[in-house]
Amino acid sequence: MTDMHWLMILFIGIASSIDNFAVGLSYGTKGKKITYTANLFIAFIAFIIADAALIAGKSLGMALPKTLPEILGGAIILLIGLWSLGDTIKNRSAAAMPEAEDIDRNQDNLIEIGEVFFLGIALSLNAMGTAFGAGMGGLPPLLVAGFVSILSFLSVGCGQWLGLKGMRSNIGKASEYLAACLMITIGIYSIVSSSM
Structure with missing residues (x-):
């Protein structure tokens, strides 16, 4: 793989994890701490769902003519990036995440492994489209899913660390812009490079 492929994998991992950062920040500002094991479980769910989406995208890409998968994969990532950017500009949340109070069922301010299954699914489903596009574009599923995880x-x-320190949502908003711009960049690069 070229250096640009590695950079794309890193960008996809970062873009796919922005919602995770925002959730950690939001929960932290409310005094809710996600335990180490619960965070590991969220990462495990992210790996499984991202890998499945990547494999599905790669399988479809293998059935298409030579350069079409990369163009379509790039187009999917580009459109998701543009949609995310539009949502962020309109000041809407890119994802409807479970509230910290709903996740922390026993209200002890510790969110443990038994309480994060649906949160992990919600976070992972948000990254599915990007992972599918990356798989269609020919990026290796296990490697990309590993980075995402x-x-x-x-x-x-x-x-969490920033949230518990009292940092507020302006960082979360900036991170949403970053994620959208990264996806737009990845999409444009995939389309242009496959057309050359």
Whole structure:
């Protein structure tokens, strides 16, 4: 793989983990701490769902003519990026995430592994379209899913740390712009490079 492919994998991992960062930040500002094991479980769910979407995209891409999969994969990521950017500009949340109070069922301010299954699913489903496009574009499923999983774990942890320190949602809003711009960049590059 070229250096640009590695950069694309990193960008996809970052873009797919922005919601994780925002959730960690939001829950942290409300005094809700996601435990280490719960965060690991969220990352595991992210790996499984991202890998499944990547494999599905790659399988479809293999059935299409030579350059079409990369163009279509790039177009999917580009459209998701544009949609996310539009939602962010309109000040709407890109994802409807479960509220911290609903997740913390026993209200002890600790969100544990038994309480995060639906949160992990919600976070992972948001990244499915990007993962599918990346798979169609020919990126290796296990490697991309691994990056998504690792960055999910780091993003939730970083968001939690900042949230518990009292940082507010302006960081979360900036991260949403970053995610959208990264997806737009990846999409444009995939389309242009496959057309050359």
